[in-house]
Every structure is written in structure tokens, then in C-alpha cells.
Amino acid sequence: MTHTGNAMFVVRPVETADIPALEALATVVTPGVHTLPRSRATIERAVERSIASFGAQPDIPSDESYFLVLENAGDRSIAGTAAIAATAGSSGTFFAFRNDVLNQVSRDLNISHNVHALTLCSDLTGYSQLSSFYMRDRRGAGPEAALLSRARLLYAAVAPHRFSEKFFASMSGITDDEGCSPFWEALGRKFFQMDFLEAERMIEGARNRTLIVELMPHYPVYVPLLPGEAQAAMGQVHEEGELPFQILSDEGFEPDEYIDIFDGGPILQAHRNALRSFSHSSRRTVSGDACGDERTRCLVATARENAFRAVVADCICPELSDSVALDGAAMRALDVVAGDSVLCVTL
Amino acid sequence: MLVVRAIREQDLDGLLALAELVGSGMTTLKPDRKSLGQRVEIACASFAEQIAPAQRDYVFVMEDAALGKVVGVCAIKSAVGLDEPFYNYRIGTLVHSSKELKVFSRMDTLYLSNDLTGCAELCSLFLHPDYRQGINGKLLSKSRFMFVAQFPHLFSEKLIAEMRGYQRADGRSPFWDSLGRHFFKMEFDRADDLTSLGKKSFIAELMPRHPLYVAYLPQEAQEVIGRVHVDTAPARRLLEQEGMHYEGYVDIFDAGPVLQARVAELRSLRESELAIADLAAEEAAGEQSTLVATTRMQDFRVIAAPAHARRGRLALTAQHHELLGCRAGDAVRAMPLNPKKHHA
Numbered sequence A: 001m002t003h004t005g006n007a008m009f010v011v012r013p014v015e016t017a018d019i020p021a022l023e024a025l026a027t028v029v030t031p032g033v034h035t036l037p038r039s040r041a042t043i044e045r046a047v048e049r050s051i052a053s054f055g056a057q058p059d060i061p062s063d064e065s066y067f068l069v070l071e072n073a074g075d076r077s078i079a080g081t082a083a084i085a086a087t088a089g090s091s092g093t094f095f096a097f098r099n100d101v102l103n104q105v106s107r108d109l110n111i112s113h114n115v116h117a118l119t120l121c122s123d124l125t126g127y128s129q130l131s132s133f134y135m136r137d138r139r140g141a142g143p144e145a146a147l148l149s150r151a152r153l154l155y156a157a158v159a160p161h162r163f164s165e166k167f168f169a170s171m172s173g174i175t176d177d178e179g180c181s182p183f184w185e186a187l188g189r190k191f192f193q194m195d196f197l198e199a200e201r202m203i204e205g206a207r208n209r210t211l212i213v214e215l216m217p218h219y220p221v222y223v224p225l226l227p228g229e230a231q232a233a234m235g236q237v238h239e240e241g242e243l244p245f246q247i248l249s250d251e252g253f254e255p256d257e258y259i260d261i262f263d264g265g266p267i268l269q270a271h272r273n274a275l276r277s278f279s280h281s282s283r284r285t286v287s288g289d290a291c292g293d294e295r296t297r298c299l300v301a302t303a304r305e306n307a308f309r310a311v312v313a314d315c316i317c318p319e320l321s322d323s324v325a326l327d328g329a330a331m332r333a334l335d336v337v338a339g340d341s342v343l344c345v346t347l
Numbered sequence B: 001m002l003v004v005r006a007i008r009e010q011d012l013d014g015l016l017a018l019a020e021l022v023g024s025g026m027t028t029l030k031p032d033r034k035s036l037g038q039r040v041e042i043a044c045a046s047f048a049e050q051i052a053p054a055q056r057d058y059v060f061v062m063e064d065a066a067l068g069k070v071v072g073v074c075a076i077k078s079a080v081g082l083d084e085p086f087y088n089y090r091i092g093t094l095v096h097s098s099k100e101l102k103v104f105s106r107m108d109t110l111y112l113s114n115d116l117t118g119c120a121e122l123c124s125l126f127l128h129p130d131y132r133q134g135i136n137g138k139l140l141s142k143s144r145f146m147f148v149a150q151f152p153h154l155f156s157e158k159l160i161a162e163m164r165g166y167q168r169a170d171g172r173s174p175f176w177d178s179l180g181r182h183f184f185k186m187e188f189d190r191a192d193d194l195t196s197l198g199k200k201s202f203i204a205e206l207m208p209r210h211p212l213y214v215a216y217l218p219q220e221a222q223e224v225i226g227r228v229h230v231d232t233a234p235a236r237r238l239l240e241q242e243g244m245h246y247e248g249y250v251d252i253f254d255a256g257p258v259l260q261a262r263v264a265e266l267r268s269l270r271e272s273e274l275a276i277a278d279l280a281a282e283e284a285a286g287e288q289s290t291l292v293a294t295t296r297m298q299d300f301r302v303i304a305a306p307a308h309a310r311r312g313r314l315a316l317t318a319q320h321h322e323l324l325g326c327r328a329g330d331a332v333r334a335m336p337l338n339p340k341k342h343h344a
Helices: A016-026 A040-055 A143-158 A182-186 A188-192 A196-203 A210-215 A228-233 A239-251 A328-334 B009-019 B033-047 B136-150 B174-184 B188-204 B219-223 B230-241 B267-271 B318-324
Strands: A009-013 A065-072 A078-085 A096-106 A111-121 A128-135 A166-170 A254-259 A266-271 A282-287 A296-302 A310-315 A323-325 A341-346 B002-006 B057-064 B069-077 B088-098 B103-113 B120-127 B159-162 B245-250 B257-261 B273-279 B289-293 B301-306 B313-316 B331-336
Touching: A009 A040, A009 A143, A016 A040, A016 A078, A040 A065, A065 A143, A078 A143, A111 B174, A128 A143, A128 A239, A143 A239, A143 A296, A143 A310, A143 A341, A182 A188, A182 A196, A182 A228, A188 A196, A188 B103, A210 B088, A239 A266, A296 A328, A310 A328, B002 B069, B002 B136, B009 B033, B009 B057, B009 B069, B033 B057, B057 B136, B069 B136, B120 B136, B136 B230, B136 B267, B136 B289, B136 B301, B136 B331, B174 B219, B230 B257, B267 B331, B273 B318, B289 B313, B289 B318, B301 B318, B313 B318, B313 B331
Parallel strands: A128 A166, A282 A323, B120 B159, B273 B313
Antiparallel strands: A009 A065, A009 A310, A065 A078, A078 A128, A096 A111, A096 A254, A166 A266, A254 A266, A282 A341, A296 A310, A296 A341, B002 B057, B002 B301, B057 B069, B069 B120, B088 B103, B088 B245, B159 B257, B245 B257, B273 B331, B289 B301, B289 B331
16 A cells, blocks of 8 residues: 555545445445445435535525545545535434533532433534544545545635534444444433444434434433443544544534433534634635745635635745645645635644 | 320330330431420320321320330321422333334333322331230231221321332342432431431432433342332231232332322221120130221220121120220221232
8 A cells, every 4th residue: 555645635525426436435434433324325315415515505504415535636546535514403303412410409408419411402403514534544644634524614614604603523432342332232222222233224323313302311311320331431432533533623623512322422513613724714815836935734725615625735825915825736636726715724 | 905096195205215126217216305205296286186187197106005015106197298398209101112213112210209298198117026926017007097997088188108118138228329329429328317307308309300211220229119128028018908009109219119099999998897886795706806996086096806897786895995995885996907808
């Protein structure tokens, strides 16, 4: 396998021609990652939906879902995928457990203490949801992993009216070698009466299905009543998820408020003002390459809603100017010419 | 010969001596002269009908007439939960079902409730260890149903009895260890002490306010819900014979069952009858034990005698008359001590 460190990668919307490559990717994905479409049919559906979404002109965020791929600009191979849905609950209500603190007070006994409880909630329904993050070569991944993950937010910064002001990403929780989740054993199993992986298969990784509200507990779950193993698994990320967890944490996402209802994995969430791709990005005009000045490693994304592209580039983007100097390779990968507008944020 | 009778003020010393033998675990009979004194006072006022029915606390003592000694105690509290909230868990059911997944989960839940507020409570039953033989325990426990049968209008709501919950051999309550402990951060005994000081409702403020799924609890804790302490099993059977039954209410600490019944459901309401006492020269041979009670509230008395009411008349010996404080020609209420055996 060639070292990818110096290869040029570009993130772009998925195309129909990518379907065979996506199908090949799906065969090697580990069981823990549940948001990626697996079958030919679901892949085709996701691709069609993404193409329609990019082509749509929504007034408000609705059921659009944007599917991006990471392409090796050298051999045109697909090195990863990532998606962002305009609203998490587009076809229903998105369910999560909220970490609540219930204060129990007895004035007469002069005792007061806090009890940690999980409440099934639909708070995240209106949020935009990051999902389907997958890198073919996770261990050898360089800056292109951050490019792939954050490109979604750069697109949201380019087209904010297509998205919510709030974003979240659900990370896979911990499971053992047999795919058994301690959190599921203590909770979901009691209601679903089936194994974790079986449940995930049946529900296709979704968290916005009516059957969730039919089956899951409506009253707060008092955490101290759960077995120690299940408590320990709460908010813990599956090792497959460590890379995206790190990238999104650096971006400004917070993990403490919500966890997944099935495996207890962390749900990272943030208001866009807290995200670097929004608050620290700047819109700049592309100028021809220059030499001499200090180069900064940046994520650079096209500022157009269609034919969106994003790359990692060492560019010259002085603080006091609104232009950015890109090299030829970057301009070709982005399909921009001097005078075009791009969005830059430091890596 | 033993008689169960309405308590009198001069019984305080005897009651106190009895309470010394009770030990921990019984919250309403602590050997404390002041609180017991108050209780006796209220009980006397109750039998004298000097206080409102809802505030009454009918305390009965069992006396060994030969020795003039108090050897047992039991009580009926007119209404629980009117001064401070009375809490129980109610076992409810929630069904979670998905046609799509073909899953149907029937889940037991624990709801913190005050549903039993206003019910009369059978409580404070204790029999001196030296007298735990023969039918003494039955007489003591069941005498209260004779009182209810005689004065049913005083018990408009249900009658309840809280039973001590299951404990392991080491005295620990699996239910408490799995549930209450997490919310009180104190040992069961300490919680129990607070309860006896009348602070149970304060403790309940610390309990989970939302319904709990029983399935969250460890298997051991699930299994003891509604189960009585080994020592309490006989007492439970006695009450069940009289028409009390478990309807899914349990103690919030140890999950011991609450037995309950509407007054009309009690055996004593159906099977007891009024009769005229006749003087018999000697005890009838071969008769089953019968509970015989007087019909006055003041100085209410109950004995167990081998006798059988026939055509509205009941033959009792002079000694029985003396124990009951009645004379030939007085009305008495009678009921077989044991329910009729129902053969299939």
C-alpha cells in the first residue's frame, strides 16, 4: 500500500459512478459502525438522495442528506465517506438519552444529593446530523481524515440555510469481540428482547424510527440502578470511533450531554458558533500562487453550493487580507480559478 | 385463659415491658414511655369515641387473666397518611410493543404512590415469646377482624397490613441494597430508625419520583418483591384467611407486601354472627374454637372458646362470661376461629 501522506485528497459530493466503489468499501466495514449504508440498494438510495439534496433549493432544512466522498486525486480511488443530514429526524423523531441530574432533597433530614438519570428525549430531532464517517485506511490516515470530517461543516458554513444551527454526531459505543454491548444488555435488551447487533440490523442503525418510542423506556433511567459495566460504558467511544471523536472534539463538539440509546456511545453536539469551521473560517478570494510568504496548512473549500469541493492545502492567507494564494494542484482539485471565492480554516 | 381487650391507661407499664422484648424491625412499638404513653392515651380516647374517627388508633392488649399480665398487643389505626404522606410502590404494567419488529415486552414497573392514604391499618402485632403456642397468635391477630365486623361503619376505606419484607440470612434486604441504598446513601437500619421516628415520608422525598422498571433491578431484588420475611409468613397466612390479599403494593424499603381488603370482603363480615350468650355448666366437648367478642366499643373483648352458635344462642361457661365481662342474655358476636375448609 502506498503511503498517503503526500497524496492530494479532495472531498466532493458522491456521484452515481461511485456506487461500485462504495459497495466494495461496505464489505470491509467493521460491525460497530452502524451509520454507513451496506447493501447495494441502500447505497443507491443514499447516493440518489444526496444528488437530489445538492440539487434542491430548500427554504429550511428538511429531509436533505448530503453524502461526501474522499477521493485520492492521484488514482481517483475512494478513500472514505462522510455524510451530513439537514435534520436528524427528517423522517421521524430522533431519539437519544439525555444525561440529566435529578436533585433529591429532604429538607427535614437535611439531606440533598444528585442522582444521575438518563431521559429518552427528542432534543436532537431538529439538529443537523453528521454520520457515515468512514476511512478506508483509518490507521494510516493523515490530515485527510480531518478534511473528510470537517468538509461537511465547511459545506454547512457555505450553505448555512440548508442546515440547523446545531449539529451532532453519534459515536459508536463500546462492544466486545462478539459485538455484545454492556449498555445494551442492561437496557435495550430488556425492551427489544434481542441481541445488540440483531437490533441494529433490524433498525438499520436508525434512531428516528417510531418503534423506538414504542419499545424504549419513557421514564428516566436511574443510572445508579444499572450494572457497573453498563455505567462504565456510558459515553465511551468504540475504538473505531476514536479518530472521528478526536477530530470533532478539536472542532469544538462537546460529548457530555447526550448518549446513544442503544450502546451508550457518546453523542457529540455543538452550536455552530462553537465550531471552528464556522467561527474561525474566513471567506477569501483565490489569487495565483506566490512565493516567499509563510504557508499555513488549511482546509480550503469552494464557496459554492453546487460542485462543492474541499482540500487540504499549504496556502498563503495573511490575516489582514481577504485573499488566499493556492498552488496549481490545489486550484485544479478545487476546480477554481483566480478570483473565485473559497472558505479557509486552519487545520 | 387469655382475653384480648381494648387497652386501658393502667396497661402502660405492661405494654412497656412487652415493647422491651420487641427488638428492632417493628417501628410502631419502640420501648419509649413517652411515645407509648401518648399512644395509650389516644387509644383510650378512641374507644371512648372522644376523637374523630379518622384520628383513632384502636390498640388491643392480650391479657393472661390468671396473672393479670399483658402478653400481647395489636392495633388498628383508623387512617394512614393523613398527617404525613404514606408511601408505597405500586407494581404496574407497561407494555412496550412493536408490530414491525414483532416484539411485545410486558414490563413490570414500580410507581411511587400514596394510593393507600386514608386506609385503616392493622399494625403493631406482638405476642410475648412465652405465649407463642396453640391458637394464641390466631386469637390475637384475628380479634381485630371481630372488632371491624362489629363496627364496620368506622372503616369505610380499605383495611391494609404492611408485612415485613424478605431478608437474607445475614439480615440484609436485597431490595434495599439494589434500590434504596442508591438514593439514601445510608444503611437500611438507619433508614428504618428514621422511619420509626415518623420520618418515613422525609425519606420518601429522596426516593426516585419516576416509575422504575423492575427489569433494571438485579434478579435477586426482582424476586423478593412482594415476598415476606421468613418469620412473617405465618402472619401473612392468617391475614389471608381473613380475606386480606396482596394487590401489588409493596413497601418502598424492603418490598414487603401490603395486604389489603375492603371491609365487605372480610370473612368476619360474612361469617360472624350475633348470638345471645347462655350460661353452660361446662365447656362443650368436641366443638371447634370460636372467636367470641362483646358488642360494646368501650371495653371491647374477644376470647377463643370451644363453642358453636346455634339458632342465635351461644353456650359459654361462667369463666368465659367473666373474661368477656358479660352475663347470660347479653349479645355477643361469634365466628369460627378457622375458616371452613373448602373442598374441591
